[in-house]
Amino acid sequence: MNYNFNEGAKRVVKDLNELAQFTADENGAQRVAWTPLWQTTRDWFKEKAEKIGAEVIRDAAGNQWAKISGETEEAVAVGSHLDSVPNGGAYDGALGVLTGLEVLRRYTESGEKPKKTIYAIDWADEEGARYGYSCLGSSAASGTLDINELMGKEDLEGIKFETAVSEYGVSPIDMLAANKQFKERNLKSYLEIHIEQGPVLQNSGKSVSCVYGAAGVERHYIKFTGQSAHAGSFPIKMRQDAFLAAAESALAFREIALKFNAVCTVGKVSVKPDVTTIVPAECTISLDQRTINPEDLKNMHEEAKRVVEEAAKKHGVSAEWSKICTVAPQLFNDDLIELCKEAVKEETGEPTNMYSGPLHDAVEMAALVPTVMMFVMSDKGLSHTKEEFTPDEKLETSVRAFMRLVDKVVNG
């Protein structure tokens, strides 16, 4: 029996709608990891996978692997995440997992045994919404998880990480065993389809793209310290205004990002003493700089240090940096990128290619196995909100393109 790509793509959209019906309220999707509704979602996925003949295995970090055996043990994995942020969207993560389900269906329904074994993975806690650790399940599988960072950590209600995950059958001290389990699976490639979560594709009139890598990140706090003074009595030129030094730096960061065709964000600002009539003595800002080019990332960070120094000097304040994290840019696998571009071209007429600003489970995988991603456009670039939207026909185009890619990888 021949597989019908159009019907397959429509089934993914149908599954996404079904999922939204029981996991979203008037504020959006509520599939936050380590909550009852998330568990319900995962059970729903498991049941669907088992119904089509897949074997569902849970690893030590709580990731669910739905497996169908191929002619060889060499395996291809397709994955993403079912968890959402609170008041999240219908497609972020879910598109990838439910497309994975369709990949399994494609073989079980046609009775055609794939050349390679296939896994559809539902990664646990990609969003880090409750404990602030993104890509938790996939980082346990890849072996980069720093469990000490999470032990004892409390959520907003004061519930400890270890208590929360234990309720869902995960033993925190054993989570890294997922890495050993991962290595036993003989994975040869990892593929992930995801919504873009930005406006680039829509702005360029495109709907689907190959993703050739993910941006690296330099993330820091910068604390400016000056002198508080009376807002009425102190002449401007004699002030040591910590806020003005921070503000000048923030504007200069923007210029740096424009120069490198990259992005940067000052998302946090706190001022002390935070009083209308007092010149700020202290101002702390966050800085998040991202680009795909490692050299550029380094230079952008160096330039940021220089402008901070200049702004601090100009306003007579001191500046102190503290690192939040550095993530190196991750380029995906060249051969898979070529296949992915080919698949996108066959479906849309153009071999569109771009890189990802956000991190994804695929970035964790890329360090271990040849990996590539595919993006579908996000209307107005919105995500992590109930307004997240991709029209059905674009979703279907992207699923068809992705199925083509899977075909090339599984049978190639």
Ligand SMILES: [Zn+2]
């Ligand atoms: Zn996601």
